[in-house]
Structure formats: structure tokens, C-alpha cells
Amino acid sequence: MVASLDLLLGVLAAAAAVAVGPLGAQASAVDNAQPVAGTALERRADRDWRLRKRATTTDAAQLAGQTFDYVIVGGGTAGLALASRLSENSSLSIAVIEAGTDGSAVEDEVLAPAMAYFGGIANADSAYDWQYSTEAQANLDGREVFWPRGKMLGGSSAVNGLYMIRHSSIEQDSWASLNNDSSVWTWDTLFPYLKKSETWTPPSDYHIQEASMVLDESLHGLDGPVHYSYPGLFYNSTYEWIPTFAALGVDTRDPAGGENFGAFIATSAINPSNWTRSYSANGYLVNYGTNLVVLTGHQATKIVFDGTTATGVEFSAGAGNETFTVSASQEVVLSTGVIGSPQLLQVSGVGPSDLLEGLGITVVKDLPGVGMHLADHLSGAITLNTSFPFSGDPVEANATYAAEQLALWKAGDANSLYTSPNDAVAYINLTTLFGNDAAQTFMDELEANKTAQVQAYSTNSAVQAGYDATYSAELRDVYPSAVGQAEILLSNTGSYGGYPGAVTVQIQAAIQHPLSRGSVKINSTSTFDKPMVDAGYLTHPGDVQVLRQAFKYARTVSQTPPFSEYVLNELSPGDAVSTDEEWEAWIRKVVSTEYHPASSCSQMPESFGGVVDTSLRVYGISNLRIVDASIIPISLSAHATAPVYGIAERAYDLLLTTPRGEGGSASSTQDAAAQSSSSSSSSSSSAARSSSTASGSPSTTGTSNAATKSDGTSAATSLSPVSTLATLLVALGTLVVLA
Numbered sequence: 001m002v003a004s005l006d007l008l009l010g011v012l013a014a015a016a017a018v019a020v021g022p023l024g025a026q027a028s029a030v031d032n033a034q035p036v037a038g039t040a041l042e043r044r045a046d047r048d049w050r051l052r053k054r055a056t057t058t059d060a061a062q063l064a065g066q067t068f069d070y071v072i073v074g075g076g077t078a079g080l081a082l083a084s085r086l087s088e089n090s091s092l093s094i095a096v097i098e099a100g101t102d103g104s105a106v107e108d109e110v111l112a113p114a115m116a117y118f119g120g121i122a123n124a125d126s127a128y129d130w131q132y133s134t135e136a137q138a139n140l141d142g143r144e145v146f147w148p149r150g151k152m153l154g155g156s157s158a159v160n161g162l163y164m165i166r167h168s169s170i171e172q173d174s175w176a177s178l179n180n181d182s183s184v185w186t187w188d189t190l191f192p193y194l195k196k197s198e199t200w201t202p203p204s205d206y207h208i209q210e211a212s213m214v215l216d217e218s219l220h221g222l223d224g225p226v227h228y229s230y231p232g233l234f235y236n237s238t239y240e241w242i243p244t245f246a247a248l249g250v251d252t253r254d255p256a257g258g259e260n261f262g263a264f265i266a267t268s269a270i271n272p273s274n275w276t277r278s279y280s281a282n283g284y285l286v287n288y289g290t291n292l293v294v295l296t297g298h299q300a301t302k303i304v305f306d307g308t309t310a311t312g313v314e315f316s317a318g319a320g321n322e323t324f325t326v327s328a329s330q331e332v333v334l335s336t337g338v339i340g341s342p343q344l345l346q347v348s349g350v351g352p353s354d355l356l357e358g359l360g361i362t363v364v365k366d367l368p369g370v371g372m373h374l375a376d377h378l379s380g381a382i383t384l385n386t387s388f389p390f391s392g393d394p395v396e397a398n399a400t401y402a403a404e405q406l407a408l409w410k411a412g413d414a415n416s417l418y419t420s421p422n423d424a425v426a427y428i429n430l431t432t433l434f435g436n437d438a439a440q441t442f443m444d445e446l447e448a449n450k451t452a453q454v455q456a457y458s459t460n461s462a463v464q465a466g467y468d469a470t471y472s473a474e475l476r477d478v479y480p481s482a483v484g485q486a487e488i489l490l491s492n493t494g495s496y497g498g499y500p501g502a503v504t505v506q507i508q509a510a511i512q513h514p515l516s517r518g519s520v521k522i523n524s525t526s527t528f529d530k531p532m533v534d535a536g537y538l539t540h541p542g543d544v545q546v547l548r549q550a551f552k553y554a555r556t557v558s559q560t561p562p563f564s565e566y567v568l569n570e571l572s573p574g575d576a577v578s579t580d581e582e583w584e585a586w587i588r589k590v591v592s593t594e595y596h597p598a599s600s601c602s603q604m605p606e607s608f609g610g611v612v613d614t615s616l617r618v619y620g621i622s623n624l625r626i627v628d629a630s631i632i633p634i635s636l637s638a639h640a641t642a643p644v645y646g647i648a649e650r651a652y653d654l655l656l657t658t659p660r661g662e663g664g665s666a667s668s669t670q671d672a673a674a675q676s677s678s679s680s681s682s683s684s685s686s687a688a689r690s691s692s693t694a695s696g697s698p699s700t701t702g703t704s705n706a707a708t709k710s711d712g713t714s715a716a717t718s719l720s721p722v723s724t725l726a727t728l729l730v731a732l733g734t735l736v737v738l739a
């Protein structure tokens with residue numbers, strides 16, 4: 001196998017050499033800087049600063065006791081995008097507080113695209129992961145499901161599977177319809193912001209042709225901070241993907257413009273000039289000025305309120321460490337993610353009053369939807385023994401081979417397996433999954449089951465109304481449409497060493513619009529304790545039926561030419577599973593997260609258990625917004641990162657164009673905003689001064705960068721424990737789907 005692989009790499013090297021030529025030029029650093037006032041000399045000094053290596057600090061004193069215009073909690077996917085945009089305005093001062101490190105000690109693990117698949121750092125032994133698990137899931141045979149979340153600058157965008165897949169216009173318009181003003185969050189309003197994050201580079205003509213791709217440059221952004229591109233090496237199985245779906249009557253198109261149906265090769269967050277991961281830290285946190293201070297290694301422990309106005313944030317390095325306070329003269333923004341944002345609100349007194357009172361927390365605002373409406377894509381895979389020339393198996397099974405491939409990647413070689421995350425997907429609609437008549441019967445049953453589900457989910461009438469609203473919207477707009485109810489994914493990265501000697505490929509299946517709902521609830525007043533995450537998996541009886549049909553479809557794909565010409569046999573689940581009952585029992589045993597939880601602080605009316613309004617302001621609280629995946633009110637047939645970048649880009653404009661002030665109360669906040677913008681201009685400039693003093697010393701920042709870099713972990717040492725873990729996961733029968 002290795003010999004044929006070497007041969008293949010030689011063949012592809014020749015092809016890729018032709019293809020890769022001009023890409024380096026397009027991948028130059030993105031400069032978001034707006035014109036800066038002052039003399040030419042001052043402007044040059046400013047630019048010089050902006051061109052310096054990004055500087056962050058671990059020194060709490062740079063925030064403690066200071067006042068900034070904006071305090072952003074969470075330096076993750078959304079948080080850094082928003083902070084970077086705000087910092088383009090040099091008269092604003094911004095502080096970011098991130099619990100994790102800057103990630104420089106795990107540079108290879110972050111930057112090598114396929115490292116996330118071949119081990120990576122999103123695992124239960126990693127300091128770069130929050131290491132959450134769900135509560136025992138009754139409908140998954142009592143299993144607790146590991147829920148990774150990135151803990152470092154860049155957040156989950158630093159550890160994820162690099163898929164960059166936007167959702168559909170149908171879903172976005174359905175989301176918009178949940179709000180009182182349904183015109184604010186439509187596809188047409190969001191699409192420009194989705195594109196704004198993107199610099200798209202097409203693959204080589206050779207790859208386009210071999211993989212039968214259809215691309216449309218007009219649907220893409222061409223000068224945004226994050227690279228959306230394609231890997232250097234395409235696995236041969238990828239070439240069979242689109243033709244196999246065509247044989248099944250499923251077509252292909254460029255999915256980036258709101259029609260993400262059918263089969264396609266997804267964009268990945270890859271900088272094609274050197275095949276490195278492009279994520280919020282190296283995409284957005286590049287060209288910022290002295291007005292932005294990023295503190296790592298410190299966790300927000302509480303939002304500080306003056307009455308119901310957010311005035312700042314308390315933070316600390318650890319449960320036993322000193323607690324400091326930083327103040328926000330304009331607004332506090334939570335970008336702490338789908339678990340962190342409801343947790344931080346709840347410990348701060350914003351959430352379901354019964355939950356908070358039970359823990360002795362003073363209720364600042366009774367907001368029953370905080371932590372509710374949580375929904376996640378549940379997924380698994382069938383595993384195939386194939387005659388494809390190679391897959392990721394040897395990288396996972398053979399440390400010597402893995403080291404060779406990593407060295408090739410470091411040398412910038414497009415043919416290293418480390419350039420290549422998984423990327424072939426298909427979004428399959430309900431009628432294709434069930435057949436026309438059965439699909440209609442299924443939807444009728446979903447409608448009939450709605451009231452019982454809603455009542456079983458929560459006793460709170462607002463939360464019930466919100467569940468009813470999202471359930472109804474999905475059933476009305478999404479289920480009968482062309483939008484995918486299941487995602488089918490090709491995984492070339494092997495079977496984690498499970499079948500020595502075989503070239504394994506997996507076909508994964510994931511439900512996209514689960515009607516099951518879960519919750520995030522604190523059981524402690526400290527953010528250093530993990531909250532209880534109940535994913536609510538398969539609590540709606542329809543979800544397991546969608547998944548069952550999706551897995552049957554995945555098997556059909558494996559049995560359809562041209563793909564089937566390479567399939568020797570199905571290794572898992574194999575012949576023992578074929579009836580509906582057998583599929584459902586197997587599903588309960590093996591499925592896991594597709595890593596796309598959302599909706600725990602949903603944007604809906606307050607009477608629906610919503611948490612933020614259309615301006616992302618928290619109901620009943622002034623000067624507090626949420627900008628991250630938690631605000632997405634319905635499940636999207638997408639991978640969450642691309643939508644989250646769009647949300648963050650839109651949030652930047654909303655921060656500037658909608659008044660700060662209490663969520664949901666537009667008219668009174670107009671006045672508040674007018675007052676605050678005049679009163680804050682003095683505090684704003686003093687904050688800018690104090691923050692520039694804090695972060696503006698080149699010697700301090702230079703030293704701290706050097707210090708962090710020096711404790712870098714070598715790739716070789718980090719690989720082996722990870723493949724051990726992977727083997728263990730297979731042994732436990734847990735399918736790992738990195739998405």
C-alpha cells in the first residue's frame with residue numbers, strides 16, 4: 001500500500017505543481033485597516049505597529065481596573081472577528097478576555113489542516129479543549145457524549161475540521177421569520193457579511209475536472225480575512241463522489257450562495273499559499289492597533305451589573321486566583337460560545353430564576369430561555385474496506401509514516417496528507433431520504449406529535465412557545481423544501497487504526513434539523529466548574545428515523561457506481577444491521593456529535609424564551625450583547641464556523657448602528673444611546689490611552705511571545721498519545737466524526 005501511495009504522490013506532485021503556481025500571490029496578508037488620522041509620520045508609525053507580529057498578553061494588570069469601550073469575553077471564532085473589526089476604528093478601545101492560551105505551543109497541531117483528524121488537540125486529554133461531556137443520554141443507551149470545544153485564541157476555529165459550509169437562504173429566512181421584525185436577519189441581509197469574511201481561492205483546474213466540481217466565483221468573497229479554499233492533495237475517493245450522487249439523481253452546484261443542496265466538495269479553511277489552517281486568530285487578529293488588548297489565560301467569572309446595566313467583567317486565572325475587574329464604558333459582548341455564554345449569564349444572575357435561586361444567585365433578570373433550546377447535529381459513520389489507492393489509515397497507524405507526511409507538510413508540499421481534511425459532502429432532502437409518500441406521512445406525524453413534545457420539554461410557557469415556534473418554522477419552511485435533512489460526508493482519514501492493512505473510508509451521516517432539544521444549566525456558581533450539558537439527543541422520536549434513513553442512504557451511496565467499484569466490503573456495521581429496528585438500535589449505540597451545537601441563547605422574542613433581540617442585545621439588560629453560535633435559533637444545514645463569521649461581521653455593524661441599551665426596547669434605547677455616545681467619548685479616549693500604554697510596549701510583548709513559543713510541543717510527542725486515544729475510541733465502539 002505504501003509503495004502505491006508513493007507512486008501516487010509522484011503522479012499528483014506533477015499535476016499539483018502546475019496547479020499551485022499563482023496562489024502565493026493571492027494569499028498576502030489581509031489589511032483591514034481604515035485610513036487613520038494624523039500626520040504622515042504618525043500614519044506610518046501606526047502601520048508599522050499593525051504589521052508587527054500579533055501581540056497578546058497574559059498580564060492581568062493590562063486589563064485590571066481599566067476601562068475600555070468594549071469588553072469582549074471569549075477570543076474564539078466570533079470574538080476575535082468582532083474585536084478585529086472594532087479595532088479598525090482607532091478611536092475605540094477594546095479588550096478581549098480569553099480563557100485559553102495563544103496556542104503558539106501547539107502550532108503544528110493548529111496549522112496542519114489534517115492534524116485535527118489525525119489526532120489533533122480537541123480531545124479529552126488536551127489543555128486546549130474544554131473537555132465537556134454531556135449528561136448521560138437516555139436515548140443513546142445511557143452514554144455520555146464527549147463534546148469538544150476549543151480553548152485558546154481562535155476558540156473552536158483553531159481545532160475544528162476546517163469545513164467551511166454556509167447554510168441555505170431558506171433556513172436563514174425561516175430564522176428571520178421568528179423575530180418580530182422579520183426583515184432584519186434574512187438571507188439577503190446576511191449574505192454580504194458571510195462573504196465579507198472570505199478570501200476564496202479555487203482549486204487547480206486538474207482537481208476541478210477530476211472531482212467534477214461546479215464553481216461560481218460570484219458567490220464568494222475575494223478579500224476577507226479568512227481563506228476558504230481546498231486541500232493540496234485530493235484523495236482519489238473524492239473524485240468518485242459527485243458522479244456517484246449524480247447516478248442517484250442528486251446534482252451539484254456551488255453551494256456558497258444559499259443553495260447548499262446536493263453533492264459538492266466543500267471549501268476548507270486553508271491558506272493555499274502554504275496549506276495552513278486559516279482561522280480567526282491568524283485571519284482576523286493580524287492587523288490590529290494599539291487600541292485592542294487581548295488577554296489570554298484568564299477566564300471571565302461574572303458579568304458586573306449596575307442595576308440591570310452591564311458595566312464590566314470579573315475575571316481570574318483560576319479558581320483559587322485573585323479576581324480582577326475590567327470596565328466597559330460602551331458594552332460588554334459575550335462570545336464565549338454555546339456552553340460558555342449561557343453559563344456566564346447564569347452565574348451572573350441572568351437566566352431561569354428557579355435555577356439561579358436554587359444556587360443562591362441573586363436574580364438580575366429572569367430570562368427562562370438562557371441555556372434552553374440547545375440543539376446539535378448527531379452523526380455517525382459506516383466504515384468500508386476499499387480498493388482506493390490510499391486513505392489516512394497509515395497516518396493514524398504508523399508513527400514513522402505520519403512523521404514523514406508531517407515533514408512534507410512543513411516543507412510546503414501540496415501532496416502531504418496533512419494538507420487534506422475531509423471535504424466531500426452531500427445535503428439530502430427529506431423526500432430523497434424517505435420517498436415522497438413516506439416523507440409526507442412523516443411530516444404529518446411530526447405535526448401531530450408537536451404538542452406532546454413541547455409540553456414534555458419544559459414547564460415554562462415562554463420556553464415552550466419558543467420550542468413550538470422553531471419546531472413549526474422548521475416543519476413549515478425546511479422539512480418540505482430542497483434543504484438537506486441529512487448531511488452525508490466522505491471521510492478519507494481512515495478508521496483510526498481499527499482495521500490494520502485495510503484501506504478504509506467512511507461515509508458519515510448526520511441529522512441537520514433535529515427536533516430534539518437540550519439544555520445547558522449550571523450546578524455551581526463558579527465558571528471554573530463545568531455546567532451540565534444535556535444534549536437531549538433523540539428525545540424527539542422523529543430524529544432517530546431521519547438518522548436511520550440517512551444511514552441507509554449512506555449505504556446506498558457505497559453500493560452505487562462509480563464509488564461502489566472501489567468498495568470491497570462494509571466493515572461496520574455490516575450485514576448484521578439492515579432492518580429499521582437494527583439500524584435504530586445500532587444508531588443509539590454509536591452516534592456522536594457532529595460538533596455543531598447551537599441555540600442556547602436564541603435570538604427570538606422574549607415571549608418565546610429568546611435571549612437576544614435582532615440587535616443581539618440581551619433582554620432586560622442594558623449594554624450586553626451576545627455574538628457567537630449560541631444565538632442561532634434554528635438548526636442549519638451547515639458547519640457552524642462560516643455562519644458564525646457572518647454573524648460576527650453583521651454584529652460589528654449592529655454595534656455601530658443600533659443603540660446599546662436594553663434588549664427588545666428599541667425606542668427607549670435611542671435616548672440611552674444618544675446620551676451614552678456623548679458621555680462615553682471622554683472615557684473612550686482615556687481608555688484608548690490607558691490601553692495603548694498597556695499593550696503598546698514592544699519590549700513587553702516581544703518577551704512574552706518569545707517565552708510562550710519556547711515551550712512548543714514537538715509534533716512527534718503529541719502524536720502517539722492521540723493515536724492511542726483514537727484506537728481506544730474505536731475499541732469502545734465510538735465513531736469519531738470530525739466536522
Ligand SMILES: Cc1cc2nc3c(=O)[nH]c(=O)nc-3n(C[C@H](O)[C@H](O)[C@H](O)COP(=O)(O)OP(=O)(O)OC[C@H]3O[C@@H](n4cnc5c(N)ncnc54)[C@H](O)[C@@H]3O)c2cc1C
Pocket residue numbers: 073074075076077078079097098099100122148149150151152153154155156157159160161162163164165298299300301335336337338340341344527594595596597627628629630638639640641642644738739
Ligand atoms: C472538534 C470540532 C470540530 C468541528 N468541526 C467543524 C468544521 O469542520 N467546520 C465548521 O464549520 N465547524 C466545525 N465545528 C464547529 C465550529 O468550530 C464552532 O461551532 C464555532 O467555531 C463556534 O464559534 P463560537 O465563536 O460560537 O465559539 P468558540 O469558537 O468556541 O469560542 C468561544 C471562546 O470563548 C472562550 N471562553 C469560553 N468561556 C470563557 C470564559 N468564561 N472566559 C473567557 N473565555 C471563555 C473559549 O475558550 C473560546 O475561545 C467543530 C467544532 C469542534 C469542537
Ligand SMILES: *[C@@H]1O[C@H](CO)[C@@H](O)[C@H](O)[C@H]1NC(C)=O
Pocket residue numbers: 027028029111271273274276
Ligand atoms: C503561510 O502563509 C502566510 C501568508 O499567506 C503567512 O502569513 C504565514 O506565516 C504562513 N504560515 C506558515 C506556517 O508558514
Ligand SMILES: *[C@@H]1O[C@H](CO)[C@@H](O)[C@H](O)[C@H]1NC(C)=O
Pocket residue numbers: 089090091092656
Ligand atoms: C469610530 O468610533 C467613534 C466613537 O464611537 C465614532 O464616533 C465614529 O463614528 C467611528 N468611526 C467609524 C468610521 O465608524
Ligand SMILES: *[C@@H]1O[C@H](CO)[C@@H](O)[C@H](O)[C@H]1NC(C)=O
Pocket residue numbers: 180605607664
Ligand atoms: C414580538 O412578538 C411576540 C410574539 O408574537 C410578542 O409576544 C411580543 O409582544 C412582540 N414584541 C414586540 C415588541 O412587538
Ligand SMILES: *[C@@H]1O[C@H](CO)[C@@H](O)[C@H](O)[C@H]1NC(C)=O
Pocket residue numbers: 317318320321322
Ligand atoms: C494562580 O494561582 C496559582 C496557585 O496559587 C499560582 O501558582 C499561579 O501562579 C496563579 N496564576 C496567576 C496567573 O496568577
Ligand SMILES: *[C@@H]1O[C@H](CO)[C@@H](O)[C@H](O)[C@H]1NC(C)=O
Pocket residue numbers: 385386499502568569571
Ligand atoms: C479487505 O478486503 C480485502 C480484499 O477482499 C481482504 O483481503 C481483506 O481481508 C479485507 N479487510 C478486512 C479488514 O475485512
Ligand SMILES: *[C@@H]1O[C@H](CO)[C@@H](O)[C@H](O)[C@H]1NC(C)=O
Pocket residue numbers: 004008210236239389
Ligand atoms: C487517482 O486518480 C487519478 C485520476 O483519476 C488517476 O489518474 C490515478 O491513477 C489514481 N491513482 C491511483 C493510484 O489509482
Ligand SMILES: *[C@@H]1O[C@H](CO)[C@@H](O)[C@H](O)[C@H]1NC(C)=O
Pocket residue numbers: 002398399400401404
Ligand atoms: C511505516 O511507515 C514507514 C515509512 O513510510 C515504512 O517504511 C514502514 O514500512 C511502515 N510500517 C508498516 C508496518 O507499514
Ligand SMILES: *[C@@H]1O[C@H](CO)[C@@H](O)[C@H](O)[C@H]1NC(C)=O
Pocket residue numbers: 249250251262429430431432480481482483
Ligand atoms: C430533493 O432532492 C431531489 C434530488 O436532488 C430532487 O429531485 C427533489 O426535487 C428535491 N425535493 C425538493 C422538495 O426540492
Ligand SMILES: *[C@@H]1O[C@H](CO)[C@@H](O)[C@H](O)[C@H]1NC(C)=O
Pocket residue numbers: 134135523524530531532533
Ligand atoms: C455538575 O455537572 C458537571 C457536568 O455534568 C459534573 O461534572 C459536576 O460533578 C456537577 N457538579 C455538581 C456539584 O453536581
Ligand SMILES: *[C@@H]1O[C@H](CO)[C@@H](O)[C@H](O)[C@H]1NC(C)=O
Pocket residue numbers: 442445446449540541542543545
Ligand atoms: C410520533 O409519536 C409517536 C408516539 O410517541 C411515535 O411512536 C412516533 O414514532 C412519532 N413519530 C414521529 C415522526 O415523530
